[in-house]
Amino acid sequence: MAAPLPEGSIRVERVGIRFKRNRSGRRNFKDLFGDRSRRTRPGEFWALRNVSFEVRPGEAIGVVGRNGQGKSTLLKLVARVMLPDEGHVEVIGGVAPLIEITGGFVNDLSVRDNVYLTAGLHGMTKREIDAAFDDIIDFAEIGDFVDTPYKHLSSGMKVRIAFSVIARLDEPVMLVDEVLAVGDKAFREKCYRRIDEMLAGGRTLFFVSHSEKDLLRFCTRGLYLDKGSLKLDGPIQDVVNAYNADYVVRDA
Template sequence: MIEPIIQARDLGIFFPKGSKKKGRLKDLLVRRSKHDNTPGQDFWPLRHVNFDIFPGESVGIIGSNGTGKSTLLRLITGVLIPDEGYVRREGRVAPLIALSAGFSGDLTGRENVNLVGSMHGMSRKEIRDKFDDIVDFAELEDFIDTPVKHYSSGMKVRLGFALITQLPHPILLVDEALAVGDRAFKEKCRVVIQSLLDEGRTLVFVSHSPGDLRRYCKRGIYLSKGEVITDGTVDEALKSYDADTDAKQAEQKRKRARVAARNKAKAEAEAAQAAAAGVVDMKAG
């Protein structure tokens, strides 16, 4: 029997209202008790999430902004610690998430490749053997010995993508990595991701692009308000997402119509009152 490479059971995490970030170190040092999780005082980006992902699967995570997609990837990497349930994975992760976040601005591109590569478990020999491929893919031959603080955001992203995709780890997490860069670079990224899938890597892919989701993923998980609504084919997940989006837009349209009607009625009432007051003044005069 094949065991899941990623497994989530009753997974949940909360943020105190007014808090935008939740650090792993803080979570390890200061664990809040369950009776502190007072309803109405916390925001749960994810709650009661359950799924199994098996080796070699390509799964798209679908949902509107703020539904917990990126938070889920960070829970899988271990950057965030859940407050309820658990998420387990077998094997290391190659995270295409916030691609330039790990770079030190005062270090050169070369130094950052060595530093970040070692942080992800690459040996010095592996980094040395893959270094030319990383620089070539990032198209940074003329800038690799320049401090990263002088790079444009696009240059940083190219270097981050080139480095992370060289990791031999079995799990690939992608968070909107194809939404940045120019057209030629995006196509290079797409080719690399497809080649990694052809090697049998497991992909968890967050994107707002139906085309990219259909291109890479056979399975889709649709999240709404932090919970799994649909877990099926990518087309089924996209259909659920589109139906909910259409329903929300229709409700917003009805709300706008009600507000417009109230404003119109109010304006007409005020105009009638003003006209009546004018008539009274004329009679009094």
């Protein structure tokens, strides 16, 4: 049996997750009780398969790969918003996920109501949210839109409020994907300074980006995903070099 993990750790063991290319396809009744690791049916593909690694508390991990290679899917598995078809994902402690532009916000609710809802779902009490609310709004720089329905915000404003809320969560693991690329440069730098502070405080970071500059800024270790498999797990510079050698990708 594997040794227990300390808070802030992640263990991924032989994980696989399967999707359908055709949304109209359905599994039959027999599939509900059959072996989850059965052979792939026509119209299905493995987004990830046989992926294994461990993350220690306080590590900053950069996930590298072309579009469609399973990077965001891996983050969703770690965030526990998806379940694997094979293998096991273990995360010790809570997760603060910024893995989609919505950040889990509800379109028809106001910014104010979304702040209370999202922070509350992640374990903050009403008193804690009351105390942090003004700082959250000030950081997001959207004080004039507090009572505006979330769906009426621009993409950049959605990123601002989502990051501002998620960054206030007292969780040991933070997941960030490409959403910050939507924001303007000045706000993105403010977010990055906040990430630096969280890393200095011992947080674990899982970071997906196509920016070599950002990967090298935050991360010491990289995971290179290719065709649904973990091709390389090593120092971030080695991982970036291997990816560039394979696909001649240059930082934008």
